[in-house]
Amino acid sequence: MATIAVENYLKHALLLAERSPDGLVPMGELASALAVVPGTATTMVKALADSGLVVHEPRRGLRLTPEGRRVALNVLRKHRLVETFLVNVLKMDWAQVHAEAEQLEHAISDAVLDRLDALLGHPATDPHGDPIPSVEGTLNSAVYATLATCATEAPLRVVRVTDQSADFLTFAEAHGLRPGTTARVVDRNLPAGLVTLRRPRGKPFALSLSAAGRIWVEPADSP
Amino acid sequence: MATIAVENYLKHALLLAERSPDGLVPMGELASALAVVPGTATTMVKALADSGLVVHEPRRGLRLTPEGRRVALNVLRKHRLVETFLVNVLKMDWAQVHAEAEQLEHAISDAVLDRLDALLGHPATDPHGDPIPSVEGTLNSAVYATLATCATEAPLRVVRVTDQSADFLTFAEAHGLRPGTTARVVDRNLPAGLVTLRRPRGKPFALSLSAAGRIWVEPADSP
DNA sequence: GGATATATTTTGACAGTTCAAAATAAATCC
DNA sequence: GGATTTATTTTGAACTGTCAAAATATATCC
Numbered sequence: 359m360a361t362i363a364v365e366n367y368l369k370h371a372l373l374l375a376e377r378s379p380d381g382l383v384p385m386g387e388l389a390s391a392l393a394v395v396p397g398t399a400t401t402m403v404k405a406l407a408d409s410g411l412v413v414h415e416p417r418r419g420l421r422l423t424p425e426g427r428r429v430a431l432n433v434l435r436k437h438r439l440v441e442t443f444l445v446n447v448l449k450m451d452w453a454q455v456h457a458e459a460e461q462l463e464h465a466i467s468d469a470v471l472d473r474l475d476a477l478l479g480h481p482a483t484d485p486h487g488d489p490i491p492s493v494e495g496t497l498n499s500a501v502y503a504t505l506a507t508c509a510t511e512a513p514l515r516v517v518r519v520t521d522q523s524a525d526f527l528t529f530a531e532a533h534g535l536r537p538g539t540t541a542r543v544v545d546r547n548l549p550a551g552l553v554t555l556r557r558p559r560g561k562p563f564a565l566s567l568s569a570a571g572r573i574w575v576e577p578a579d580s581p
Numbered sequence: 582m583a584t585i586a587v588e589n590y591l592k593h594a595l596l597l598a599e600r601s602p603d604g605l606v607p608m609g610e611l612a613s614a615l616a617v618v619p620g621t622a623t624t625m626v627k628a629l630a631d632s633g634l635v636v637h638e639p640r641r642g643l644r645l646t647p648e649g650r651r652v653a654l655n656v657l658r659k660h661r662l663v664e665t666f667l668v669n670v671l672k673m674d675w676a677q678v679h680a681e682a683e684q685l686e687h688a689i690s691d692a693v694l695d696r697l698d699a700l701l702g703h704p705a706t707d708p709h710g711d712p713i714p715s716v717e718g719t720l721n722s723a724v725y726a727t728l729a730t731c732a733t734e735a736p737l738r739v740v741r742v743t744d745q746s747a748d749f750l751t752f753a754e755a756h757g758l759r760p761g762t763t764a765r766v767v768d769r770n771l772p773a774g775l776v777t778l779r780r781p782r783g784k785p786f787a788l789s790l791s792a793a794g795r796i797w798v799e800p801a802d803s804p
Numbered sequence: 805g806g807a808t809a810t811a812t813t814t815t816g817a818c819a820g821t822t823c824a825a826a827a828t829a830a831a832t833c834c
Numbered sequence: 835g836g837a838t839t840t841a842t843t844t845t846g847a848a849c850t851g852t853c854a855a856a857a858t859a860t861a862t863c864c
Contacts, residue, residue: 363850363851363852384811384812385811386810386811386812389812394851394852394853395852395853395854396811396812396813397812397813397814397852397853397854397855398851398852398853399812400812400813400814401813401814401851401852402850402851402852404813405850405851416813417811417812417858417859417860418812444693444696447700448693448697448700449696450692450696454692458690458692461688461689461690462685462688462693464688465685465687465688466684466685466688467681467684469673469681470667470671470681470685473667473671473672473673474671477671584821586821586822607841607842608841608842608843609840609841609842612842617821617822617823618822618823618824619841619843620822620824620825620843620844620845621821622842623842623843623844624821624822624843624844625820625821625822628821639829639842639843640828640829640841640842641842
C-alpha cells in the first residue's frame with residue numbers, strides 16, 4: 359500500500375507530466391510542487407524507482423511507469439471527486455475544498471469512492487472544471503483557449519479555472535468566473551498586460567494577463 | 582497539530598478510560614488496543630506526557646489531561662459522524678464502516694465535520710448506537726442492560742452493539758439485531774452460556790453469553 | 805572553450821514511530 | 835517471605851521522510 363508521501367509524489371508527477379510534451383518531469387519542478395528541498399525529491403524518486411513506480415533518468419528527471427500512473431490517477435480521482443462532493447453536497451466554498459481534498463484523498467477507500475461517485479452522478483469534472491479520471495484510468499486532457507488567448511468580443515463560457523489558491527478562486531467567484539458562467543473579452547491590452555471582461559448585465563472589469571491565462575473558456579452560443 | 586499516531590493513542594486512551602472507574606489506563610491495555618508492543622506504548626506515552634496530553638504514572642498507567650481528552654473527543658466525534666454518514670448517506674454496510682472511519686477520522690477537518698453534522702441532522706448516536714460526542718466535548722456514556730443481564734420475557738429494544746468486528750456485526754444484522762429493532766429473551770442458560778432470543782414474528786435463536794453481552798437493550802413499550 | 809550560473813545528487817543528521825530483547829519492578833503464590 | 839509470574843520500562847536498532855550544506859554535473863555565456 360502506498361504511503362501518503364508516495365501518493366503525493368506520484369500525483370504531482372502526473373500533474374507535471376501532463377503539462378510536458380515528453381512526459382519527463384524535472385526534479386526541481388517536482389520538488390517545488392511538493393514543497394521539499396531538491397535533495398529530498400532525489401531521495402524519494404530513487405525509492406519510487408526501486409518500487410517500479412517511476413523511471414529515474416539521472417540529472418534529467420523522472421517519468422511515471424504505467425503502474426505509477428495508475429496509482430496517481432486513482433489519487434487524482436479521489437481528490438477531484440472529494441472536491442465535487444464537498445461543493446455539491448456539503449455546500450462548501452469552492453476556494454477551500456482543494457486543501458480539504460489534499461487530506462481526504464489519502465484516507466478514502468476505493469469502496470467509499472465508488473459510492474461517492476454514484477451519489478454525485480458520475481461527474482466528468484470537479485467544481486474547478488478539472489477533469490475527473492475515470493475508474494478505468496482515462497483522463498480527459500482537452501486543451502482550451504484561455505481569457506489570455508481567446509478571440510475578443512465573442513461570447514464565451516468558462517470551462518475551467520486552473521489555480522487552486524483560495525485567494526484566486528475567491529476573486530474569480532466574486533467576478534462570476536466559475537465553470538458554466540459566461541462573459542466576453544472587451545479589450546486586451548498586451549503592453550499593459552491587462553484583459554478587460556464583461557459579464558452579461560455586468561460592469562466591465564480588468565484582470566492581469568497571467569490571471570486571465572488561468573481561466574479556460576470555450577465559445578458560447580448565446581450572447 | 583496532532584499526528585495520526587497521537588490521535589490514535591488519545592482516542593484509544595479515552596475509550597479505555599471510559600470503561601475504567603478511576604480513569605487510569607494500564608499501559609498493556611493501551612498497547613494491545615493499538616496493536617503495538619508494550620515498549621512502544623511506553624515511549625509514546627512519555628512523549629504525550631511531555632506534550633501535556635496525558636499524565637504518565639510509571640508502572641501504573643496513564644490518564645488523559647483535559648487537553649488530551651479534548652483532542653480525543655474530537656477524533657471520536659469525527660469517527661462516529663463519519664460512520665453515520667457512510668451508512669445513512671452512502672448506504673454502506675454497517676459492518677465495514679468502522680474500518681473506513683479509522684482512516685477518515687484523521688483526514689477530516691473541523692469545517693467539514695460541521696457540515697457533515699448538519700447534513701445528518703446532528704445525530705446523537707452512530708449506526709452502532711455509540712454516542713457521538715458533542716462539539717462542546719460532552720459524551721453521553723449512559724450504561725444499559727445487555728442481552729446477557731436483562732430481564733427475560735419482557736419486550737426489549739436494541740440500543741447499542743459494542744463490537745466493531747465486521748463478522749460480529751454481520752451476524753447481528755442477519756438476526757435483526759441493529760439499534761432500533763426489538764426482541765425478547767426467551768431463555769437464559771447460564772451453565773451452557775447461552776441466551777435464546779426471539780424477534781417479533783421470528784424463530785427463536787441462540788447466541789453465547791459473551792456475544793449477548795455486546796448487545797445493549799432497553800425495555801420496549803409494545804410487545 | 806574556459807568561467808560562471810544552474811540543476812541535481814550526495815552526505816550526514818534528525819524527528820517520529822516502531823520492534824526485539826534484556827532489565828526491572830510489582831504482584832502473587834506456596 | 836523468598837521464588838516465580840506478570841507488567842512495564844529500557845536499550846539498541848531499524849525505517850520513512852525530511853533538511854542543510856557540500857559536491858558534482860550540465861548548460862550558458864562571453
